[in-house]
Amino acid sequence: MFAVVVLVVLVAGVVYAVVRKDGLAADRAPGAVETAIARRLVLLSIPAAARGLINPNASNADAWRAASDHFAAHCAGCHGPDGRGHTEFAAHMYPPVPDLADPAIQAFSDGALFSIVQHGVRWTGMPAFQADHTADDTWKLVSFIRQVPRMPPADRSGHAAHAAADGTHTNIVSMDGTAFEPRELEVKAGETVVWINKDPFPHNVSSVSGGIHSGDLDPDRQWQFRPTLPGTYSYVCTLHPGMNGRLIVTK
Numbered sequence: 001m002f003a004v005v006v007l008v009v010l011v012a013g014v015v016y017a018v019v020r021k022d023g024l025a026a027d028r029a030p031g032a033v034e035t036a037i038a039r040r041l042v043l044l045s046i047p048a049a050a051r052g053l054i055n056p057n058a059s060n061a062d063a064w065r066a067a068s069d070h071f072a073a074h075c076a077g078c079h080g081p082d083g084r085g086h087t088e089f090a091a092h093m094y095p096p097v098p099d100l101a102d103p104a105i106q107a108f109s110d111g112a113l114f115s116i117v118q119h120g121v122r123w124t125g126m127p128a129f130q131a132d133h134t135a136d137d138t139w140k141l142v143s144f145i146r147q148v149p150r151m152p153p154a155d156r157s158g159h160a161a162h163a164a165a166d167g168t169h170t171n172i173v174s175m176d177g178t179a180f181e182p183r184e185l186e187v188k189a190g191e192t193v194v195w196i197n198k199d200p201f202p203h204n205v206s207s208v209s210g211g212i213h214s215g216d217l218d219p220d221r222q223w224q225f226r227p228t229l230p231g232t233y234s235y236v237c238t239l240h241p242g243m244n245g246r247l248i249v250t251k
Contacts, residue, residue, distance in 0.1 A: 045121045046112045053111030057143050064147040067140035072172055073196055073222055074132075075141070078125065081172045083148035093125045101149040113142045172196065173245065175203040175217070175237070180245035189228055189249050196222040203243070207235035210247065 057063035072081060080087045083100035090097035098105055117138045120128035171191060174181045176198040187193060197203045197217040205214040205223060210233030214223040227249045237243040
């Protein structure tokens with residue numbers, strides 16, 4: 001018992017020394033000790049009873065597809081459309097947003113992943129989604145997380161491979177801050193483009209030349225379009241005329 005007390009005192013002393021020296025700034029990479037503590041916090045956030053839960057969709061190889069749009073709307077803002085955490089928002093998070101393809105993440109049990117999505121993790125940027133997601137929604141998201149390592153990474157320009165298991169692609173354009181992001185997107189004919197409204201007010205996507213007419217999209221709503229003819233199509237939000245973008249369709 002005495003040895004445990006000594007160990008706790010030593011660890012507390014090290015933590016105090018590190019904090020006193022470097023502060024609690026979020027603009028530096030976490031050290032090994034801090035990373036270990038953060039991982040322990042994640043483990044502690046998962047109830048023991050939840051760790052052994054089995055994904056009811058585990059035998060359905062296509063279950064993840066039903067979560068693709070859900071992930072794009074609720075998770076991609078932090079984790080990126082490819083799940084690897086390379087987003088402008090994630091770059092300023094502390095602790096860092098994890099890469100869902102990382103073996104350390106994939107090593108979590110299905111029940112652990114389910115619990116993290118449902119209940120979140122304190123002292124991190126991971127919120128609880130239980131109030132907004134049904135259990136079935138969350139289990140499908142777990143299936144999606146399992147699929148992430150098999151998806152090709154996004155090319156960092158907004159051209160993201162969103163459903164690559166069958167060779168098709170979904171490209172994400174966010175409507176955020178009264179702007180289309182990315183403002184210009186190049187896709188191949190036949191690929192799907194999804195516009196997601198992340199602003200707290202309606203937007204639409206409209207192009208006379210490209211035949212693009214989404215109708216008004218309320219917050220958190222999305223609309224998809226699959227162009228078939230090569231060309232360059234400019235579009236706007238008619239509710240906010242200064243908000244414009246361009247879709248370049250190649251063969």
